[in-house]
Amino acid sequence: MSGDAGAGAAQPMLRRLRVKFVALSMTVVTLALVAALAAIGYLDYRQSVDDVYDELRQTLGLAASVDAGHRGDGRLFGEPTLIPEKRHPLGEKAQGGEAPEAPAPPSAEEPPADEAPSDDTPAPPEIGRGDGQGLTPMAVYRVDAQGTATTLGRFTTASVAPDLLPEALADALEDGSAQGYLGDPGLFFATRRAGSDVLVAFADQTAASSWQNLALTLIGVGAGALLIFLAVSILFARWALRPVERAWEQQQRFVADASHELKTPLTVILANLAIVRSRGDEPVAAQDQWLAGTEVEARRMQSLVGDLLDLARTPDPATLRAGFSTVDLSDLAEGEALQFDSVALDRGVSIACDLEPAVRVEGDAARLERLVAVLIDNACKYAEPGSEVAVRLAAEGREAVLSVANRGPLIAPENLARVFDRFFRVDAARTRGLVADADEPAAGGYGLGLAIAREIARDHGGAINAASTPCAPSAEDGGEAITVFTVRLPKA
DSSP: OHHHHHHHHHHHHHHHHHHHHHHHHHHHHHHHHHHHHHHHHHHHHHHHHHHHHHHHHHHHHHHHHHHTTOGGGOOOSSSOEEOOTTTOOSSOOOGGGOOOOOOOOOOSSSOOSSOOOOTTSOOOOEESSSOOOSSSOEEEEEEOTTSEEEEOGGGOSOEEOTTTHHHHHHHHHHHOOSEEEETTTTEEEEEEEETTEEEEEEEEGGGGOHHHHHHHHHHHHHHHHHHHHHHHHHHHHHHHHHHHHHHHHHHHHHHHHHHHHHHHHHHHHHHHHHHHHHTTTSOGGGGHHHHHHHHHHHHHHHHHHHHHHHHHOOOOHHHHHHTOEEEEHHHHHHHHHHHTHHHHHHTTOEEEEEEOTTOEEEEOHHHHHHHHHHHHHHHHHHSOTTOEEEEEEEEETTEEEEEEEEEEEOOOHHHHTTTTSTTOOOOHHHHTTOOOOSSOTTTTOOSOHHHHHHHHHHHTTOEEEEEEEESSTTOOTTSEEEEEEEEEEEBO
């Protein structure tokens, strides 16, 4: 129940972590995407503007070469335009401060050199209010020294709105630049000298508006990409935080199991002490039963705390490996097997060793001794009386392979992967009701030994696994089986 409660308490924290993870990733991706789309849109806009300016300059260059010496080449659409006298920079005021007269508009009796278009000639589209049409429609004008502008019809595919033209020409000439943009009428312009005159070409702002369509497309694509990334982020957050969730649950379960295991001996100790206190008038010898029980439980607690401390250590790998030395695993395994001869004899089993000599590994000798001791002790605990515990060591390629096998109860396949979990014990059948005494306070074990063995193997760059094969094909869980624990460590 406590494990379930711990898992339940972890859910809000994990949910907050997932939300923060998704929010952070979405923020970063959104900013990156916005920056990328803005850069693409800006570059496309600049390219469009540059293309418009190029066309304007090319048109003016062609007009200047064709119009040289032919001042009458300009066809007039409507009346000539007179730039306001205070604005045109080319000529000077007429004597007396009067602006020179504008040329008389062409008439039917006396057409200009470049005749005005007939009534059935369609007028070019007006530009200057952001409604330009076609492939870069432009209006080209020649402005003389008196500030009179005429249309170069040969090169004109649009016209500036009459109410905008005078000011547009004046602003373009006053600007003094070879090209630029007039924000009020929304016109791009370019200028070029042609003798004493100036050629001015205008294009509508819509000529450089292709970036807007691209921007809308990019916004749509970006929004779709963000939605897809949101879904991926949610899935990825769940996947990325799954180890954290498992670690949290394991921690909660570990704490709960440790508390439960400590609670039992503490309860016995407190009960024994209460009995001793209530019989304070009796001699100590008469209360040996309660004192001995207290000692047994204290030893159990000492053993458990030692194992917990072993598991709680998370040494830095670099620091851990710095203390490694070459260890003769063959001698170490033989020594541990000899140490457990008496234990095996007491439990009615024997230990048989098949150790290849001079198998060496890099590691911590004390921790490797603990690893071998855990495996041999575990095998002796669960071996059938009268059977044999087989300890084998051999070099296989670049690995040292140590195996400890015993004949005993079958471990179900679903439990094999869990035998290395902390506080995990398969069932009561494998403990066989072993009774603790003062010399062996933890005969039944706490389910920590194999967890410690796995940590030691991992710290040495190795791995440990378990296999349980029934002696008879029809054997069920609890029947006889050969159980083998195998450790693989890198050779020195």
